Amino acid sequence: MSKTTNQKAWILVIPVIVLVAFNALIPLMTVVNYSVQETFGSNVFFWEGIKWFEEVLNSSRFHESFLRQIFFTGTILAIEIPLGIAVALSMPKKGPWVSVCLVLMALPLLIPWNVVGAMWNIFALPDIGLLGRMINGIGIDYNFTQQPVAAWMTTIAMDVWHWTSLVVLLAYAGLCSIPDAYYQAAKIDGASAWAVFWHIQLPKMKRVLTIAILLRFMDSFMIYTEPFVLTGGGPGNTTTFLSIDLVKIALGQFDLGPAAAMSLIYFFIVLLVCWIFYTLMMRDEAE
Amino acid sequence: MAKITLQNLKHSYLSDPVGTDDYALKQIDAIWEDGSAYALLGPSGCGKTTLLNIISGLLTPSEGQVLFDDQDVTHTPTTERQIAQIFQFPVVYDTMSVFDNLAFPLRNRGVAEDIVKARVKEVANMLDLENSLKQRAAGLTADGKQKISLGRGLVREDVNVIMFDEPLTVIDPHLKWQLRSKLKELHQKIARTMIYVTHDQTEALTFADHVVVMYDGKVVQVGTPVDLFERPAHTFVGHFIGSPGMNILPCELSEGASYFAGNRLLINCSKLPENGSKNLELGVRPEFVEFDEDGFPVEIVKVDDLGRHQIVVARHENNIIKMIVGEGEPIPSENPRISFSPEHTRLYKNSWVVD
Numbered sequence: 001m002s003k004t005t006n007q008k009a010w011i012l013v014i015p016v017i018v019l020v021a022f023n024a025l026i027p028l029m030t031v032v033n034y035s036v037q038e039t040f041g042s043n044v045f046f047w048e049g050i051k052w053f054e055e056v057l058n059s060s061r062f063h064e065s066f067l068r069q070i071f072f073t074g075t076i077l078a079i080e081i082p083l084g085i086a087v088a089l090s091m092p093k094k095g096p097w098v099s100v101c102l103v104l105m106a107l108p109l110l111i112p113w114n115v116v117g118a119m120w121n122i123f124a125l126p127d128i129g130l131l132g133r134m135i136n137g138i139g140i141d142y143n144f145t146q147q148p149v150a151a152w153m154t155t156i157a158m159d160v161w162h163w164t165s166l167v168v169l170l171a172y173a174g175l176c177s178i179p180d181a182y183y184q185a186a187k188i189d190g191a192s193a194w195a196v197f198w199h200i201q202l203p204k205m206k207r208v209l210t211i212a213i214l215l216r217f218m219d220s221f222m223i224y225t226e227p228f229v230l231t232g233g234g235p236g237n238t239t240t241f242l243s244i245d246l247v248k249i250a251l252g253q254f255d256l257g258p259a260a261a262m263s264l265i266y267f268f269i270v271l272l273v274c275w276i277f278y279t280l281m282m283r284d285e286a287e
Numbered sequence: 288m289a290k291i292t293l294q295n296l297k298h299s300y301l302s303d304p305v306g307t308d309d310y311a312l313k314q315i316d317a318i319w320e321d322g323s324a325y326a327l328l329g330p331s332g333c334g335k336t337t338l339l340n341i342i343s344g345l346l347t348p349s350e351g352q353v354l355f356d357d358q359d360v361t362h363t364p365t366t367e368r369q370i371a372q373i374f375q376f377p378v379v380y381d382t383m384s385v386f387d388n389l390a391f392p393l394r395n396r397g398v399a400e401d402i403v404k405a406r407v408k409e410v411a412n413m414l415d416l417e418n419s420l421k422q423r424a425a426g427l428t429a430d431g432k433q434k435i436s437l438g439r440g441l442v443r444e445d446v447n448v449i450m451f452d453e454p455l456t457v458i459d460p461h462l463k464w465q466l467r468s469k470l471k472e473l474h475q476k477i478a479r480t481m482i483y484v485t486h487d488q489t490e491a492l493t494f495a496d497h498v499v500v501m502y503d504g505k506v507v508q509v510g511t512p513v514d515l516f517e518r519p520a521h522t523f524v525g526h527f528i529g530s531p532g533m534n535i536l537p538c539e540l541s542e543g544a545s546y547f548a549g550n551r552l553l554i555n556c557s558k559l560p561e562n563g564s565k566n567l568e569l570g571v572r573p574e575f576v577e578f579d580e581d582g583f584p585v586e587i588v589k590v591d592d593l594g595r596h597q598i599v600v601a602r603h604e605n606n607i608i609k610m611i612v613g614e615g616e617p618i619p620s621e622n623p624r625i626s627f628s629p630e631h632t633r634l635y636k637n638s639w640v641v642d
Binding site: 179181182184185187188189190191192195199200203204 | 340343345365366370371372374375376378380381382383391392395396436439440
């Protein structure tokens, strides 16, 4: 039996290729273009090879914002995932309160990111903000525009407020899909509440939690708008995460070469982590 | 080990039940003797699982009591009732090995590790799981997982009753047969009370000493497989048990005799109801219908040859009568006439048997 050859099918694929080319490949290639050349404007370019990459990878500024980024992402994951699971576990399984809880949970997710930043900025201002006044009122000296620790705490609190809901909703969906028979069997087997959580609920939530971690990792690793509006990366550089730093280099200092190199490095880090997650998830499914 | 008594049991899933239709269990009074094997048989939705969950304490009945050896346990939590229950779909703890799965009910109760080891080994031997004890339970097939569920039910020695809720639904037919005989064998060995819920009559009749037939939230008959076959107490039992089920035919009484479509028939009933009683029916199993030149005329609709025997579908006026005829026995082609064995023809009033 011979295979039929029909090259006309390619015509059908062309729209996708054009679309992907314009929204991903061509912009990406411009960045690649900048990352290996030096320009002084007027479209005059000089070949620089991997100089910018070396410069970025060796710069302490990049190391610092990278570490800040890792620390920030690690912290919010360490708070949001357990907190999200705990909230999901305490939500009702049926009855009229289910929809009330779900709507309340979804609210923070519906607020635009810059609005969240602005809200928390005003909320936490030490002189006029409700939160800022209250904290100072109970005798704690708190000013997130000047104290690095306060700035960090406020940024983390804001992210937890904004995004824990996502983890809650995913974990809740995972919990709801556990058949009643598991809980009944656990009762018959005399399992404690902790054993039920550890041996039934957590394993059954594994897949949605992997997705939650992946989403929260990517989002928080690329976070820009909220801390930019809240702290502007300050005080000093203390809350300057990778993306804020990148914008400072590219648009503040107009160092297009290093900025392009940094973008690519940044991109590969995200890609690498996603790939690791994807592989882990697929391996799990194969089991 | 204990005798289980159900008194006046009613259950509704609604918070505010009004009529009897709101009840999943309408009225259950039953005694489960210690050490017997019971099958709870009935169509889907008749309340079998509800009843089981009430015995195990997963549900609290709306009304009535559950007694274990005359001690009221209606409100006792599941863990304190010392029962084992196996569900329709396999439940395994994915993260644990097969061994840990089997050991789980024992370890939760603080049993010493050497006893755990011995018990698990014994149960694994019974279920042919000894070679996969170290494997992760998540990796097993559906049969394997259900064997683990069974094993967790059998591993404790101190249980009052082991309940099986249609446990073989997901099992391959040939394994089904094996596991069923294994359970039967097991029952003879450990003499523990077992309640086996099923909607499959073969399963029920092969497993149990006593079959409890449920229909529409009520127990309609409790008896040995022979009782259910020879003297169904309710037309539902006659119809549900047997393949094909009992023939249920309209009946009239006059002058102390019973008539089916104008034909006078002798039946097994010592105390006929009054003449003119309504809602009367005759029941006769296809096994007890035969060709008889002195019987009444029928028209043959079709004959199914099942290999071991033939099922003849006959018609008299508008009534369909099924009969079982031995393999190779002739079926009259002209003017067939049939009769019922009087010994096995029962009278039913409002669906309940009249003796």
